[in-house]
Amino acid sequence: TMPFDEPGTLTPEQYWNVIGYLLDANDLLPPDTVLGPETESIELKRG
Numbered sequence: 024t025m026p027f028d029e030p031g032t033l034t035p036e037q038y039w040n041v042i043g044y045l046l047d048a049n050d051l052l053p054p055d056t057v058l059g060p061e062t063e064s065i066e067l068k069r070g
Contacts, residue, residue, distance in 0.1 A: 035060070 026032065033041070036059075043058040051067045052058075058065075 039058045039060075043052065043056075046052045046058075046067065053066070053068055056062070056065060
C-alpha cells in the first residue's frame with residue numbers, strides 16, 4: 024500500500040497518476056493516453 028507511512032491515504036486520482044507514471048516510464052502507454060476510471064481497460068504497447 025502507498026504511501027508506506029500512511030497506507031490508503033492517496034485519492035483515486037493519485038493512484039491513477041502513479042500507475043500512469045509507471046506505465047509511461049516503462050514505455051507501455053500509447054501516446055497521449057490519459058488514465059482514469061473511464062480508461063481502466065486499455066491496450067498497452069508491446070516491445
